[in-house]
Amino acid sequence: MSNLITLTMASEAFLMLSFIIIFLSTRNPKKNVLFVILFIIGAAPLLYLAIDHVKNDYMDANIGLGLAFMYTWIYSAVAFIIAIIILVKKKRNNNISKEQ
Structure with missing residues (x-):
């Protein structure tokens, strides 16, 4: 249970x-x-299914919880890549404006 929360x-x-x-x-x-x-769209499914799993304590494998983790991880990776692209573009634009 503690591993799930972590x-x-x-x-x-x-x-x-x-x-x-x-x-x-x-x-x-x-x-x-x-x-x-x-952000709410990305965070809500995992939070809901994790709370549901803790409350109900399913005996079998909770496939929905695993899918929620995969969804959140992929969503996080895409958001992180977009954040890096935005930072690189912003830095590049600042460097171009300083040169002129």
Whole structure:
């Protein structure tokens, strides 16, 4: 049970880190609202199924929980790649503007 809580917290922390990087790299408040909604879409399934698994304590393999972990990990990886791309573009634009 403790391992489930640790994995859930680590997965959600990586997802949150990815979105924090995106928040800090964009200054548009309207886009930040969209990113909060996207974060909730990525975080909610894992949180719901982890809480459900802890409350009900299923005896068999909880396939939905495994799929929720995979979904969150893939979602986190995509968000992290997008955050890196945004940071590289922002840094490149700052370097170009300083040269001119």
